[in-house]
Amino acid sequence: MCRVLAREISSHVGKAVCLEGFLHWKRDLGGIRFVLLRDRSGVVQVVVDRRFELPLAESSMRVVGRVVENPKAPGGYEVVAEDLEFYAKAVEPSPIEIPKEEWRASPETLLEYRYVSLRGEKARAPLKLQAALVRGFRSYLDAQGFTEIFTPKIVSAGAEGGSNLFGVDYFEHRAYLAQSPQLYKQIMVGVFERVYEVAPVFRAEQHATSRHLNEYLSLDVEMGFIRSEEDVMALEEELLRAMLEEARRSAEFEARLLEVEWPNTQEMPRLEHKEARRILREELGLAVGADLNEEAERALGAWAKERWGVDFLFVTKYPEAARPFYAYPEGDGLTRGFDLLFRGLEITSGGQRIHQHEVLVEQLRKKGHDPAQFAGYLEVFKYGMPPHGGFAIGAERLTQRLAGLPNVRYARAFPRDRHRLTP
Known part of the structure; x- marks a missing residue:
């Protein structure tokens, strides 16, 4: 009998079916016992008579039974068990009551026992949503002539300099x-013109906030023969629409479970950095530096939502002081660099890059x-590079904001932060 x-x-009403999954929950009601079986698609109620001994929750199991309608059962249907088999019985109670999962209750416990807490429908839903977003990312870029690349994760120097690097003995x-x-993706623009990568990146930053990870999934894009950073932002707009549409289509159940409020993707206005700082100071009463902090981002996101009804906001023309060395300089202390805020959280940093060797060295x-520390990178610019630019989307931050998660750690299966190396 094939698994259903x-x-x-x-x-399959009226038919015999075979179910496989985990013992999610059990209850005894006046001689009738009910079990909820959970599999990768959801949960189903099973009616079990007393000849079967029921082990602890989370035991893996197989049920053969007949499907009947029951308006009181989850989904309106249940299975009357005719045979039960347990593949592996739980040897001790689960440290987390998965049917009662609640993110805001003891988050450290949820993360410490991630190997079991992830089994909950609500806990695993953001990861399913994220998988759909990444699938949409790849599909759209493939259709636009991009080539997926795979770059080294052990390097001799940082791409952005600074001290936020994890050192390793090599x-x-x-x-x-x-x-x-x-x-590397800039180098590969000289090979394929349009490239992308889906891979982890590592930041040795001493953060302990609800929006920072020390290892996260970066969705990187780089494209050649652009006219300005406007071409890059236009691409990202269309890309995000495609990613969200894929998530809406293929993660419909998870989106409903998480009560996702789908964002306005029709409008993604631009706001120059100088004007953004003026608004923050004069209209919102915040003191801000060249690089916008968390409070400033939240305030700008709320301001844009109230003023324009938008969920996405590009902040453009960042000053050189707030951008890495490869950001294309405008000549007036500004760059062709931008950030993209989604509901008040930076999910993207990008812009046009320098393509002239002498300007990069300078x-x-x-x-x-x-410059000697970047010799391998600089070499390619001696042989002619096109005007190019790109961006990187933080997959967990995008997922966090879309799903309304209280902490970015819930958007990664096994998060790595300042204090966490397990599980």
Whole structure:
């Protein structure tokens, strides 16, 4: 007998089916015992008579039974068990009552026992939503002539300089975990013109907030032969629409479970950095520096929602002081760099890059870097590079804001933060 998933039983009324999954929950009501079986598609109620002994919750199991209609059962259908088999019985009670999962209750416990808390429908839903977003990311870019690339995660120097690098011993050398594939994806623009990568990046930042991770999934894009950063932002607009449409289509159940409020994707206005700072100071009463902090981002997001009814906001023309060395300089202290805020959270940093060798060397020195440390990267610019630009989307931050999660850690299966190396 072929296996039937929980979400499929409505089409098998009156028929015998085989279910496989986990013992999600059990209850004894006046001689009738009910079990909820959970599989990858959802949960289904099973009626079990007393000849079957029921083990602890989370035991893996197989049920053979007949499907009947029951308006009081989850989904309106249940299975009357004729045979039960337990593949592996839980040997101790679960540290988390999965049917009662609640993110805001003891988040450290949820994260410490992630190997079991993830089994809950609500806990795993953001990961399913994220998988759909990434699938939409790949599909759209493939259709636009982009080539997926795979770049090193052990590198000799950071792409952005600074001290936020994890050092590793690499035989007789000192190496680092890549904080970004930026330098490699620029090199690959000279090969394929349009490239993207889906891979983890590592940031050794001493953060302990609800929006920071030290390892996260970066969705990187780089494209050649652009006219300005406007081409890059236009691409990202269409890309995000495609990603969200894929999530809406293929993660419909998870979106309903998380009560996702789908964003306005029709309008993604631009606001120059200088004007953004003026609004923050004069209209919102906030003191801000060149790089907008968390409070400033939230305030701008709320301001844009109230003023324009938008969920996405590009902040453009960042000053050189707030951008890495490869940001294309405008000549007036500004760059062609931008950030994209989604509901008051930065999910993207991007812009046009420098494509001239001599300008890159000059900017490296201006930022206090030794060009010799970037020799391998600089070599390609000696042989002709097109005007190019790109961006990186933080997959967990996008998922967090879309799903309304209280903490970005819930948007990663096994998060790595300042204090967490397990599970």
